[in-house]
Amino acid sequence: DTGVSQNPRHKITKRGQNVTFRCDPISEHNRLYWYRQTLGQGPEFLTYFQNEAQLEKSRLLSDRFSAERPKGSFSTLEIQRTEQGDSAMYLCAVHGGTSRSTGELFFGEGSRLTVL
Amino acid sequence: DQQVKQNSPSLSVQEGRISILNCDYTNSMFDYFLWYKKYPAEGPTFLISISSIKDKNEDGRFTVFLNKSAKHLSLHIVPSQPGDSAVYFCALAGGTSYGKLTFGQGTILTVHP
Numbered sequence: 001d002t003g004v005s006q007n008p009r010h011k012i013t014k015r016g017q018n019v020t021f022r023c024d025p026i027s028e029h030n031r032l033y034w035y036r037q038t039l040g041q042g043p044e045f046l047t048y049f050q051n052e053a054q055l056e057k058s059r060l061l062s063d064r065f066s067a068e069r070p071k072g073s074f075s076t077l078e079i080q081r082t083e084q085g086d087s088a089m090y091l092c093a094v095h096g097g098t099s100r101s102t103g104e105l106f107f108g109e110g111s112r113l114t115v116l
Numbered sequence: 117d118q119q120v121k122q123n124s125p126s127l128s129v130q131e132g133r134i135s136i137l138n139c140d141y142t143n144s145m146f147d148y149f150l151w152y153k154k155y156p157a158e159g160p161t162f163l164i165s166i167s168s169i170k171d172k173n174e175d176g177r178f179t180v181f182l183n184k185s186a187k188h189l190s191l192h193i194v195p196s197q198p199g200d201s202a203v204y205f206c207a208l209a210g211g212t213s214y215g216k217l218t219f220g221q222g223t224i225l226t227v228h229p
Contacts, residue, residue: 004159033215042120042205042219043160056213091159095215102167103148103209103217107159 003027004108006092012114013082020078021111023092032075033105034067035091036060043091043107049075082115089113119143120208122220129227135193137223139206142187147210149182150217151191154203163204164191196227 003026013019025032031050035043046065047057051072061067064082069075079086089110096106120141129135137151147168152160166173166180166189173180179192189206203224207217 031213031215035217040221042207042222043217044219045216048213048215056216093159093215096162102165103150103207103214104162104165105215105217106162109157109159 004092004094004106006090006108006111008111009109010112010114012116014116015084016081018078018080019082019113020076021090021092021113023075023077023108025073025092025094028073029094030072031095032069033093034075034077035093035107037089037091037110038087046077046090079113082113084115087113087115118221120206120218120220122204122206122223124223125221126224126226129196129225131198131227131229132195135191135196135200135225135227137191137193137204137206137225139189139191139220140187141189141208143208144184144187145210146208146218148208148214149180149189150207150209151178151180152205152207152219153200154205154222160205193225196225198227198229201225201227 005024033048034046037043049069064080067077091110093105093107096104150165151163154160164178181190203222205222206220
């Protein structure tokens with residue numbers, strides 16, 4: 001069964017505060033992806049993990065962003081000193097279907113961040 | 117530098133008619149081409165895909181066409197239903213990680229009863 005739980009679903013914060021999002025895949029998945037979606041745009045790749053190892057980070061992931069996957073299961077995405085430009089939907093995804101070589105991803109419902 | 121473009125921000129179609137959504141890309145490195153559907157307040161949902169070695173893939177009411185020479189991808193929905201109303205994204209995969217997708221900007225499809 002492929003499923004991804006994300007929380008919180010919605011976070012409103014003031015500029016300069018730190019926020020953390022969590023992603024829990026329902027079953028074991030070697031690879032876990034984080035994406036960001038801003039209004040009127042498609043999702044943009046941020047980073048991905050192979051088990052505990054963070055293998056790639058996008059240029060979008062500034063030094064205020066940090067992601068972890070300590071036990072190779074759940075993952076967290078932390079944003080420090082939030083800025084209004086960080087307002088977006090943060091999406092977590094794992095591979096769906098029977099193969100990870102087709103690009104088919106199963107996305108969670110996302111965590112919406114609003115920075116005031 | 118936008119590698120994937122969906123030039124129509126929105127499309128309105130009558131129920132029962134065909135919906136055609138288009139996507140253009142610039143980079144030839146991609147191996148898989150996908151369509152995702154997204155409802156408000158939900159994550160994107162995989163719809164259908166096609167590999168670069170094919171030019172057509174069909175799944176029920178949904179057909180994806182790939183024209184590699186033109187670097188053009190399209191999704192046909194026949195017949196369109198009101199429940200198909202959503203945002204549709206094309207996404208391209210390839211290279212070192214097939215989970216690293218490059219998405220288009222999306223097209224809002226509205227199917228009127």
